[in-house]
Amino acid sequence: MAKKTILVDIYLAHNLGDDLFLDHLSHSFPDLDFVPFHPGKNYTLFFENYKNIKQFPYTIIDKIAARLGKNKLIDYHHLSKKYDGLLFLGGGIFREEPYWKEVYEYRYQITKAFKSQNKKVFFSGCNFGPYKSSEFIDAHKSLFQKIDKIVFRDLKSYKLFSQLDRIYYAPDLLWSYDLPEVSKNKKIIGISVIDPRHKEQYKNTYHNYISEHKKMCMKYIEEGYKVRLFSFCKPEGDLKVAEQIAEVAPQIEIYNYTSDISSYIRNIGECSAFVAARFHAVILAFKFQIPVIPVIYGDKTENLLRDLQFKAPFLFLDTIASWRDVNFLELSEKQIMILQEESKKHFDLNL
Numbered sequence: 610m611a612k613k614t615i616l617v618d619i620y621l622a623h624n625l626g627d628d629l630f631l632d633h634l635s636h637s638f639p640d641l642d643f644v645p646f647h648p649g650k651n652y653t654l655f656f657e658n659y660k661n662i663k664q665f666p667y668t669i670i671d672k673i674a675a676r677l678g679k680n681k682l683i684d685y686h687h688l689s690k691k692y693d694g695l696l697f698l699g700g701g702i703f704r705e706e707p708y709w710k711e712v713y714e715y716r717y718q719i720t721k722a723f724k725s726q727n728k729k730v731f732f733s734g735c736n737f738g739p740y741k742s743s744e745f746i747d748a749h750k751s752l753f754q755k756i757d758k759i760v761f762r763d764l765k766s767y768k769l770f771s772q773l774d775r776i777y778y779a780p781d782l783l784w785s786y787d788l789p790e791v792s793k794n795k796k797i798i799g800i801s802v803i804d805p806r807h808k809e810q811y812k813n814t815y816h817n818y819i820s821e822h823k824k825m826c827m828k829y830i831e832e833g834y835k836v837r838l839f840s841f842c843k844p845e846g847d848l849k850v851a852e853q854i855a856e857v858a859p860q861i862e863i864y865n866y867t868s869d870i871s872s873y874i875r876n877i878g879e880c881s882a883f884v885a886a887r888f889h890a891v892i893l894a895f896k897f898q899i900p901v902i903p904v905i906y907g908d909k910t911e912n913l914l915r916d917l918q919f920k921a922p923f924l925f926l927d928t929i930a931s932w933r934d935v936n937f938l939e940l941s942e943k944q945i946m947i948l949q950e951e952s953k954k955h956f957d958l959n960l
Contacts, residue, residue, distance in 0.1 A: 613693040614642040614663070615960055618716075620700060621647045624842040625866045625873065626783070626889035628655065630699040630734060632870055633786050635659045637956045644692065648682060655868045683715075685722035694960055695723045699734035699782065701909055703766075705745045713748055720755050732759040733955045734782040736909050737766035760955045763912040777954060781913070783892050784945075784952035789871060791878035791897070798829045799880035799899070801839040801890035802854065804846025805926060808906055814927050819850070821929045823857040825884065830858055837880060840865040841887045882937060886926070888913070896945060900937035904929065914938075 617634070620627050634643060639661060645652070648667035656662045671681055681687060689695075697716070706712075720730050732753075740746060746769070753759055753773055760777045761767045767778035805811040805818050826836045838855060840847035840863065848865045855861040864876050874893065877883075883894040886904040891913065894901035905911050906926040914923060917940070924935045940948075 612640065612642050612661075613960065614644060614691075615694045615696050616688060616692040617643050617645045618695070618697045618719075619645055619647070620702070621645060621652055622842060622844050623651075623866070623868065624845070625870070626841065626887065627699060628866075628868070628870060629786060629889065630782055631662065632659075633782055634696075634698060634956070635662050636787075638960060641960055643696075658868075685719045686725075688719065689722040689726045689728055692723075692728070694728050695719065695730045696958070696960070697730075697732045697735070700736075701738075701907070702732075702735050703737040703740070703749060705738075705740040705742065709745060713752065717752055717755075720752065724755055729757045729958075729960070730755070731757055731958050731960075733958065734760065734762055735766070736761060736763045736912065737769055738908050758958060760957075762955070763909065764916050765908070765912045779954035780916070780948045780952045781889075781892055782952060782955045783889055784896065784948040785950075785955070786896075788878065788893075788896055789875055791875050793881055793897075793899075794835070794879050795881050796834045797837060797880045797882075798834045799837045799839055799877055799883045799885075799890075799894070800825070800854075801841055801883070801885045801887040802847055802850045803841075803886045803906065803926075804850045805906070807845050808926070811906060811926050814929070818926065818929055819853050821932060822854045825932060826854060826857055826861055830860065834882075836861045837876065838863045839877065839887075839890065841890065842866070847887075884932070895938075895940045898939070898942065898945070900939050902932065902935055902937055904932075917944075 619631060642661045642663055644663045644665050646665060648665050653664055656664055723730050753770060758775045760779050762781045764778055770776045805814045829836055838851040838861060840851045843865055851863045855863055866873050877893050878897045880899055883899045883901040885891040885894055885901050888910050891901055891903045891910060902924055903910050904924050904926055919938055922935055924932055
């Protein structure tokens with residue numbers, strides 16, 4: 610019997626979190642093949658690390674045909690006949706951006722095509738928001754009623770749509786991701802950074818963000834710590850921000866994620882404390898049982914902390930100057946084990 614092949618809609622921009630989703634998917638379903646709906650060739654080397662992840666076929670001939678009006682990327686009927694199912698995987702994929710109607714129309718039409726072939730369609734590992742209008746919510750209620758199963762990663766999103774059928778909640782996918790064993794160093798502080806200019810509401814905080822992180826680094830250096838700055842996503846500006854912060858002291862180390870997941874995660878796991886702006890840096894720190902201060906720049910991190918029943922005060926990106934006044938957060942081994950087990954529901958999909 611031939612292997613089933615699932616088309617996967619996933620954000621691929623050399624971002625550690627999303628690459629971990631794909632890695633997790635591959636290892637969780639070794640008997641299935643997956644084709645990320647990503648026509649570019651910038652992930653070819655990454656895909657070659659996996660036996661069951663295949664490059665989406667898109668040739669120069671396809672590009673020419675698209676210019677002539679026959680674009681296979683929007684031929685959803687053809688895609689629905691070729692693939693055995695459709696999975697939208699992960700993250701903050703439901704945001705009310707100015708272009709949300711175009712994204713919605715794509716999802717609605719490709720879902721409609723797959724359902725017309727009696728193929729299953731899933732959303733997993735996602736959260737809903739930020740949003741402003743009832744139109745945005747109502748449109749997605751209409752879409753979600755056509756989906757075979759949706760697993761949200763936060764309770765706020767789940768409760769918003771829990772009156773619909775086939776809506777579920779499970780803690781983030783990476784709680785169930787298997788981490789390598791590492792030896793911790795007692796004096797390493799890890800700091801995952803982002804570029805605030807990529808977030809409209811935080812653009813004006815950029816210079817203060819850099820300044821406060823320089824102060825943070827110097828404080829820990831003076832206390833005898835090694836400082837590691839982690840860039841999870843170079844295309845979104847993490848590396849440039851890390852380089853600017855590192856100008857304050859030559860001994861600061863920068864770890865930029867490229868595609869070597871295992872060694873990168875080990876470098877995180879060796880830390881003894883963490884300050885985490887990236888959402889999945891927070892989760893990885895918790896999983897490694899590293900005390901962590903999350904730096905909140907969006908609903909998803911705040912919702913995560915509230916789901917874990919942590920209480921304010923929290924540290925927000927626009928109040929970064931108060932980093933000295935907040936406490937490191939920790940989870941017990943028992944809590945982590947419960948989250949790990951519940952997280953497996955994201956892949957209870959019957960693909």
